[in-house]
Amino acid sequence: MSTFLGLPGLRRRSADGGAASDGAPAASAAEPWGPVPHPDEPLRWGESFPAAAKHTLKNDQLRKNLGHATATIRAKRAAVVGEVPDWEALRDAGSALKERVMAELPELLAQLEENVTARGGVVHWARDAAEANRIVTEIAQAKGADEVVKVKSMATQEIGLNEHLADEGIAAIETDLAELIVQLADDMPSHILVPAIHRNRAEIRDIFLARMGDAPPDLSDVPRELAMAARAHLRRKFLSAKVAVSGANFGVADTGTLAVVESEGNGRMCLTLPETLVTVMGIEKLIPTYTDLEVFLQLLPRSSTGERMNPYTSLWTGVTPGDGPQEFHLVLLDNGRTDVLADEVGRAALHCIRCSACLNVCPVYERVGGHAYGSVYPGPIGAILTPQLTAASGGVSGADDVNASLPYASTLCGACYDVCPVKIDIPSILVDLRAREVDADRGKHKVDPWRAAMKAASWVMSDGGRFGLAGRAATLGHRLGGRDGVISKAPPPVSAWTRERDLPAPPDETFRQWWASREEDER
Amino acid sequence: MSAREDVLNQVRAALGGSGVGTTAAGRVGTAPAAVAVPRAYRAAGEHGPGSAQVLTQLVDRLVDYKAHVRQVPADDLPTAIGEILADAGSVVVPPGLDDAWLGATGDAVVVHRDDPGAPLSALDLDAIGAVLTAARVSCSETGTIVLDGEPDQGRRAISLVPDVHVCVVLADQVVETIPEAVRVLAAHPERPQTWISGPSATSDIELDRVEGVHGPRTLHVVLVT
Incomplete structure (x- = not known):
């Protein structure tokens, strides 16, 4: 791509695991936002x-x-x-329900699969990110799609789906406003719910003007105007998309119903208009029964966006003839979850x-x-x-x-x-x-100062006499303190601690010394 | 072994199952205790469906979300709809919508009745000014209206693409709490549902709420009492 057309660029991995965005201008003083290196492992970046x-x-x-x-x-x-007068009771129910899901996970997963399949859906299982990415890619390729529209999803972030699709020549278009901001800036998300929370309105305006391609040139930084620019930018995509990819907030085992909770309507667009829908869901996202939604649909919106209810929640069960996607795939993802479950x-x-x-x-x-x-x-x-x-x-x-x-x-x-x-x-x-x-x-270092210190402390503290002596020795540190009774620069090895923190100076006598002198005075 | 068997075996191993190998990190977990779910939360509100208190609360919540609300007696419903649609230009209605509701809508408004045999395309819907639907159930405490795709509400696309949604809610469909609403919907959990709480909105820019993004930017609720 030599001309930037306002579509999120396909990302090309560089040899060091970072990525360059084709078509997107390189970072400069005027564009301090990117490009940011994109890690090969979305669960393990750099430092x-x-x-x-x-x-x-x-x-x-x-x-x-x-x-x-x-x-x-x-x-x-x-x-x-x-x-909410019964908030704590709802938390108790939500906590116990999730505990029950974990305890009965094999049975509930099988039940979900059976119900989704019975309603015309296709269930896939993925051991890891690579397997999930391959499944989604093959579905998109089978439909002849060179782009897919996406609903914000942590599971697809976790597996690096967008980058994988890009490598296969398929553009994944993020439709959530914050995800769009992150994608246009070639940035990485910094929050689960509001991935662009680290950007303010002025930065977002600059990103839209530089990268969106069809942003009005007189765009201001008023949030309403920015939202309208995103609406106009994505409208045609929604109306013509053939394949959509989503995550799921909940998967109901006893009915096979999937739920997506959202605000903007981009979720409804993706879940309703395309012919094919692929949902990637972690295996822990189950809830046992349909009526359990009454607990989670009270807990989630108030906890996340601080609203009594989010503007839109979509629930669907397999395929409904004449309404929404006529082909539905559910990808059940492990990717390390069973290791968490084992703990x-x-x-x-x-x-x-x-x-x-x-x-x-x-x-x-x-x-x-x-x-x-x-x-x-x-x-x-x-x-x-x-x-x-x-x-x-x-x-x-x-x-x-x-x-x-x-x-x-x-x-x-x-x-x-x-x-x-x-x-x-x-x-x-x-x-x-x-x-x-x-x-x-433990034992990985030949000289382990931490372990040596702990061992010494254990020797000192296991004997009353030794402990008293050590206390008296520590009062010498009083002399290191400044007038405010704070040590801001101690000699090594304590300097490792005081490099970033202040240390209260020890008093000039220990409690034991004070107690002993008090008893002497009383005598 | 298939991915399905592998994943299920690893889940079993994580829960202490024997003879199913280990998880990827080489672990076998412990079996969790059976869990009893405490349900001390409110199964219903203090006020009955359609009561004055519940209707007042629903209106309050909807207005808070920047929805436009009118409360009318049943006889005045067609007039109210006609007034709201006066400037819409065109409206799409689901196949099973009560004809009488459009009785006072003027000839200047083109009415498209969505036909399951020849459905309008997304682009067709995008050119239509408004959509008029009924609803299944509403929850006053959260200001939520639920559509379940029955013939008086239509397929999901028609209540999504047009920029103005006019939704008719009958008083006796309004319950106070989410558990009451979920129990109504649980009769047909397989129906595709859309829960609507105000017009589309976003809080993605500095967590300031802005109404009107991709879904209908204007929501009119006509509450029939």
Whole structure:
């Protein structure tokens, strides 16, 4: 492609695993947004969390955009959750239902398959990303399609479907506004629900003007005008698309019904107008019965967009003659989920309904942004899901695996658990994964300062006399403190700690010394 | 082994099954305990279907979503529809829509009745100004109207492509809570459903809500009381 026609460019992988976007202009000072390297592994990008966070923390604009957006959504969520008198009862039901799904997963999957098939759908199974990508590609090729329209879907992000289709000469057109922004900027998503949350309105206007091709030249940065530009840009695509690809928010085992929850109507367009629909769904997205929707369709919208109900929810069961796609394929995706399921503690991460409430309340996410997590699943849920999904390739236990650092991307404040609509105990899973990482790391280093320090501490603390002596020795550190009682620069090896933090200086006497002198005074 | 068998075996292994191998990471998990689902949430609201409180709440929610709402007695329904459609130019209606509803719609409005035998194409629908449908059930607490594709509502495409959706809701179809609505719909879960809560909208730019994106940008609800 030599002329940029306003269609998302087909991506060509470069040798180092990054990608270049054909037709899209190269990054320049005027276009600070891209192109961003696209990883071969959507669940494992580049640097470890601490290294990536160091870079993103320097981006003031990003922090400003995120701070504004997360504060807005937190307030909206709190207001609409507060007006539901039985919210906690709904959370209890949602949590137990998902636990039941995991316990009965083989039976429920078979039931879903049977019901979808009975209604004229075709069910495919995919062990991993490559297999799922191949299935979707073959369906699109069989239909002779050189482009497909897409509904926002985390599952297809996770398997890198768009990049794979591009390699096969099929353009995947993202139709969700935020996904479109990310795709046009050749960027990576930074949030589960609002992938372009790191962009403000002025940046979005600039992206549209530079990359959309048919954006009005006098486009302003008023959100309504930007949304109208996206509507005009995608309208023809919707009306002529032959194949659509979606994810699913819920798959109902006892009826074979699939559900997609959305706002803009791009989902309805994709699910209704094309002749062929392919839905890629993680195997954990099941719910047991149709009536269980009454729980999740209350929990999800209020937790995610902070609305009483999202504008549109589509439910379909196989193929309905004369209404919507007459060919329906459901791809059931494992891609590491069974490894998560095998973990007694960590399996609760599979209860996630992708609302993103935990991202919006997380003090760490709010400051570092989604890209620092190096996965399409950022934030607290990503910190427990990404390592586990990549467990087979070292995501939890690999000493040098960047994903093994993700469970440390948290202050363990617990806000994520409080807002989780299905009560996933994220902090406990984080601690469990940290322990696993430490266990795996043990003995891998010849000289391990951490282990040596712990061993020394154990020797000191196992004896009252030794502990008292050590305490007295520590008061020497008092002299390192400044006038404010804070050590901001300690000698090695403590300097590793004080490089990014202040350390309160020890007092000039220990509690034991004070207690002993007090008893002497009383005598 | 097929992918189906492989995936199901790995699920079984993850749940502690024996003789089915391990997961990809070489694990065999533990069997989870049986789970009882507590259902202490409200199965129904305080007010009955079609009660004054429920209708007031539905109107409040719809207006909050920037939908246009009119409340009319049954006799005035055709007049209300005629007024709303006056400037639409053309309207598409589902095959089973009550003819009387169009009794006061002027000749200036071209009426297309969607014919399952010769359905209008997406491009045809795009050239039509409005769509008029009935609904199956509505939930006041969330301001949600559900269409289930029956002949008085039509296939999903007709209520999607035209830019104005005029939806007629009968008072006794309005329930207070989502569980009540789901129980109505559970009689025919196989029908394709569209749950509508206001006109299409997006919050993708700085999480500011903007009404009117790809779906109908204008939603008129005529509540028949």
